[in-house]
Amino acid sequence: EAYTRVLMGNIDLSRLVFPPNTAGGVVESFARRALWDVGLNYGHGTGHGIGNFLSVHEWPVGFQSNNVPLAAGMFTSIEPGYYQDGEFGIRIEDVALVVEAQTKKPFLTFEVVSLVPYDRNLIDLSLLSPEQIRYLNAYYETIRARVGPELQRQQLEEAYRWLQRNTEP
Secondary structure, rough: OOOHHHHHHHHHHOOEOOOOOHHHHHHOOHHHHHHOOOOOOOOOOOEEOOOOOOOOEEEEEEOOOOOOOOOOEEEEEOOOOOEEEOOEEEEEEEEEEEEEOOOOOEEEEEEEOOOOOOOHHHHHHHOHHHHHHHHHHHHHHHHHHHHHHHHHHOHHHHHHHHHHHHHHH
């Protein structure tokens, strides 16, 4: 359940459509909502900028109150998590690009560029909304379309078969 709720938060933030000049701190709660719904939380930031000076954690992009507003072209991590003291920890971290959303007026959204499948054995599908399942299926289709041909080009058939199994709808 904990893994699925972290994934739900990751999906909800990743698929969010928001107005230009929105600061990351304003939308950060979307990544926490599925955990908050059952009284859980995590004690770290939800993400950080990537690539400005080639460091791991790049200022000024991110989801904290002192970060700059998100703008098209910025890269950020989206990384909700959950930690049960002395037992286990979960963090799902994707890299996302802020892009223009396909809306009537100019809005923004995220395009996840990590292209790595989530652990299917840990997902409780009964907790996911239909919208979250649609997002997950579309994400898996993107992974298949972008990564699959490269694996085949490199003749990595075992990796290709693994990718196909782990990105089924």
